[in-house]
Amino acid sequence: xxxxxxxxxxxxxxxxxxxxxxxxxxxxRDLNLKxxxxxxxxxxxxxxxxALNSLNLTINEGEIFALLGxxxxxxxxxxxxxxxxxxPSGGSASINGxxxxxNPLETKKYLAYIPETVMLYPNLSGIxxxxxxxxxxxxxxxxxxxxxxxxxxxxQNTAHNQRVGGYxxxxxxxxxxxxxxxxxxxxxxxDEPTSGLDPKASNEFSEILRELAQxxxxxxxxxxxxxxxxxxxxxxxxxxxxxxxxxxxxKEISANELEKLYLQTV
Amino acid sequence: xxxxxxxxxxxQVWTSKIKNSSTLWLIGIFNGLLFFALFSGYKYLVNxxxxxxxxxxxxxxxWENRPDKHPxxxxxxxxxxxxxxxxxxxxxxxxxxYVGNAVFLEAHKQNTVNFSEASLSNGLLRFGEISAxxxxxxxxxxLIFFWGFDMVAREREHGTLRILLTQGVSxxxxxxxxxxxxxxxxxxxxVPSVIVGFILLxxxxxxxxNPQSYIRFFFLIISYLAYFFILSVxxxxxxxxxxxxxxxxxxxxxxxxxxxxxxxxxxxxVGQNLFPSPxxxxxxxxxEQELIRQGDSHNPNDPHFKALKDSLLIAYxxxxxxxxxxxxxxxxxxxxxxxxxxxxxxxxxxxVETYQKQxxxxxxxxxxxxxxxxxxxxxxxxxxDHSAYNDFQNQAEDFRYHLAQTMNELQIKYIGNKVxxxxxxxxxxxxxxxxxxxxxxxxxxxxxxxxxxxxxSIISLIVWTLGLFFLVNYSIKNLKAx
Numbered sequence: 001x002x003x004x005x006x007x008x009x010x011x012x013x014x015x016x017x018x019x020x021x022x023x024x025x026x027x028x029r030d031l032n033l034k035x036x037x038x039x040x041x042x043x044x045x046x047x048x049x050x051a052l053n054s055l056n057l058t059i060n061e062g063e064i065f066a067l068l069g070x071x072x073x074x075x076x077x078x079x080x081x082x083x084x085x086x087x088p089s090g091g092s093a094s095i096n097g098x099x100x101x102x103n104p105l106e107t108k109k110y111l112a113y114i115p116e117t118v119m120l121y122p123n124l125s126g127i128x129x130x131x132x133x134x135x136x137x138x139x140x141x142x143x144x145x146x147x148x149x150x151x152x153x154x155x156q157n158t159a160h161n162q163r164v165g166g167y168x169x170x171x172x173x174x175x176x177x178x179x180x181x182x183x184x185x186x187x188x189x190x191d192e193p194t195s196g197l198d199p200k201a202s203n204e205f206s207e208i209l210r211e212l213a214q215x216x217x218x219x220x221x222x223x224x225x226x227x228x229x230x231x232x233x234x235x236x237x238x239x240x241x242x243x244x245x246x247x248x249x250x251k252e253i254s255a256n257e258l259e260k261l262y263l264q265t266v
Numbered sequence: 267x268x269x270x271x272x273x274x275x276x277x278q279v280w281t282s283k284i285k286n287s288s289t290l291w292l293i294g295i296f297n298g299l300l301f302f303a304l305f306s307g308y309k310y311l312v313n314x315x316x317x318x319x320x321x322x323x324x325x326x327x328x329w330e331n332r333p334d335k336h337p338x339x340x341x342x343x344x345x346x347x348x349x350x351x352x353x354x355x356x357x358x359x360x361x362x363x364y365v366g367n368a369v370f371l372e373a374h375k376q377n378t379v380n381f382s383e384a385s386l387s388n389g390l391l392r393f394g395e396i397s398a399x400x401x402x403x404x405x406x407x408x409l410i411f412f413w414g415f416d417m418v419a420r421e422r423e424h425g426t427l428r429i430l431l432t433q434g435v436s437x438x439x440x441x442x443x444x445x446x447x448x449x450x451x452x453x454x455x456x457v458p459s460v461i462v463g464f465i466l467l468x469x470x471x472x473x474x475x476n477p478q479s480y481i482r483f484f485f486l487i488i489s490y491l492a493y494f495f496i497l498s499v500x501x502x503x504x505x506x507x508x509x510x511x512x513x514x515x516x517x518x519x520x521x522x523x524x525x526x527x528x529x530x531x532x533x534x535x536v537g538q539n540l541f542p543s544p545x546x547x548x549x550x551x552x553x554e555q556e557l558i559r560q561g562d563s564h565n566p567n568d569p570h571f572k573a574l575k576d577s578l579l580i581a582y583x584x585x586x587x588x589x590x591x592x593x594x595x596x597x598x599x600x601x602x603x604x605x606x607x608x609x610x611x612x613x614x615x616x617x618v619e620t621y622q623k624q625x626x627x628x629x630x631x632x633x634x635x636x637x638x639x640x641x642x643x644x645x646x647x648x649x650x651d652h653s654a655y656n657d658f659q660n661q662a663e664d665f666r667y668h669l670a671q672t673m674n675e676l677q678i679k680y681i682g683n684k685v686x687x688x689x690x691x692x693x694x695x696x697x698x699x700x701x702x703x704x705x706x707x708x709x710x711x712x713x714x715x716x717x718x719x720x721x722x723s724i725i726s727l728i729v730w731t732l733g734l735f736f737l738v739n740y741s742i743k744n745l746k747a748x
Binding site for chain 2: 083085105108109111112113115117118119120121123124132133134135136137138176179183
């Protein structure tokens with residue numbers, strides 16, 4: 001009985017999201033807040049293959065948006081379009097109202113990017129890496145300021161002056177976060193940031209993301225971690241073969257429902 | 267492009283390389299090699315300068331101390347002209363070791379410049395020819411490529427490139443910043459050798475006699491700086507364009523082989539085939555044949571000289587050459603010398619022109635190949651190129667002509683017409699006339715002449731330096747962040 005009910009719930013839910021997506025993909029968005037990340041008919045084709053098909057997506061300041069989908073669904077392509085590493089075949093991506101294609105250097109001022117594995121210079125310490133990357137972004141911080149960014153990102157004090165070569169994946173991820181904090185990024189792009197992290201590190205990571213969002217940062221996170229997505233995100237999108245097929249308000253769905261929806265979608 | 271970012275990136279290149287002990291070893295070894303090359307080159311230069319000075323004095327002394335004799339005998343006693351080394355020749359040996367150092371000058375005959383270092387050495391020269399110029403032109407580029415090949419490609423493979431670019435660094439800044447860092451590494455090898463070279467130059471007394479040595483050294487430094495900068499940017503560009511750091515290394519080593527070994531050889535062969543030059547025997551035969559056609563001054567029945575004789579007899583209204591108011595055979599020899607020297611000069615000029623054409627084929631490859639530009643320019647500024655040698659040959663020939671004609675004039679003026687042989691008492695003039703002939707002094711090419719000769723190389727280096735900025739701007743459009 002319970003199971004049938006659940007299924008019924010699910011179908012009701014699915015119908016709703018699809019309708020929502022077609023009529024207005026931003027139906028769960030708080031329209032009083034400023035648009036930070038915006039994709040308009042964003043398309044990327046490689047020969048015959050459509051890696052990204054007319055994606056429309058807007059993410060507010062302070063909002064966390066999780067992108068789910070199989071490998072090759074177009075999550076990373078979306079992020080790379082926002083980063084300006086890929087030239088879209090059609091449509092546009094803009095950050096804080098500035099088009100990425102037209103002003104790639106301008107848009108990078110608002111951006112921070114944390115890949116699956118944050119790669120740093122192994123010969124430099126955490127603090128030296130942070131100093132180098134912040135200086136490149138045009139900031140000059142004192143040592144104690146840099147140290148406080150690292151602490152804020154959750155990196156233990158003892159590691160600040162150690163060579164990054166000896167860091168664990170989670171520690172490097174934290175330096176990546178510190179780089180984003182130091183840059184005062186308005187938008188954070190994350191590509192499977194928690195994959196390979198232990199549950200504790202993963203949980204800490206979510207905490208920090210929430211904190212950043214509370215301070216107004218817009219977060220776009222591609223992930224495979226359905227439970228993490230449900231827990232940390234405000235909205236969740238599911239992608240399939242280059243299309244954003246559903247957008248769900250995270251509050252309105254349980255993790256189990258989300259998983260089912262995911263499995264049915266992809 | 268922001269200077270601060272360039273500084274940051276280049277500094278990062280520098281510090282991350284310097285932290286590596288193998289880099290320090292390489293810098294040390296190259297500096298050691300350069301110092302060795304500079305010191306041994308300098309020692310050799312001083313040795314040569316002293317030898318030339320010593321023997322020039324001896325030649326002069328012997329000439330002036332010849333006893334009273336017939337001037338034509340003096341013309342055959344002859345003179346030896348020594349080629350001086352340019353004070354900068356210790357920096358880049360160029361062709362110095364392969365061209366002759368001394369030439370015997372006498373009447374009627376243009377002898378070959380002999381006693382090159384290569385002709386006198388026992389084959390060890392093959393090992394010993396390491397000049398600072400050669401290390402800087404040939405080996406340092408290899409090191410620059412070795413250091414630079416992975417500077418962008420590795421960051422791309424490693425993933426730091428994406429974070430770097432996300433921090434708002436533009437591709438131009440990245441490439442130029444990395445190039446400047448690489449350039450700074452090259453300077454860690456170049457600058458010490460420049461300082462040592464400059465000190466050696468100051469110590470050389472011949473440099474102060476030729477102040478243009480300092481100016482030439484200054485331009486030599488500028489040229490090498492341009493060369494290293496070009497190579498640094500090229501290495502970084504290849505690293506940025508390559509699919510992987512491995513393929514970047516392969517391409518760069520390939521370029522190095524092609525541009526320093528293959529292209530120079532191929533262009534040389536092409537030049538020689540397009541503009542064939544006669545062999546030494548062929549050349550001498552050609553000159554001789556033309557001289558025979560013109561007339562033989564030693565043959566009394568030669569038509570050219572018979573006509574000359576007849577016109578003289580008419581002009582002075584005498585019936586025999588013995589009655590002329592001057593020495594007739596001296597007059598004939600002066601005429602003969604003039605004819606043969608002109609003929610030789612004409613042929614020699616033609617030969618040099620052919621050489622020039624051959625060299626220009628090689629020279630023009632400098633627009634493809636910065637190595638060729640620096641090689642030619644460095645040789646020319648160090649005074650060890652073919653033009654410098656050719657200039658010496660011309661000066662020696664001019665002196666030879668002057669010597670022969672001075673002796674002929676003495677004969678015309680002081681020797682009676684009735685003397686039978688040069689051993690005759692009346693055929694002898696005082697030895698005090700010998701010092702009328704000025705000593706031979708090898709003068710170096712002027713700076714302007716050097717620049718004129720190397721205008722192609724200079725333009726090519728400038729075009730390369732400016733062209734790189736276009737190349738960077740052009741190629742960044744297709745660069746990949748991952």
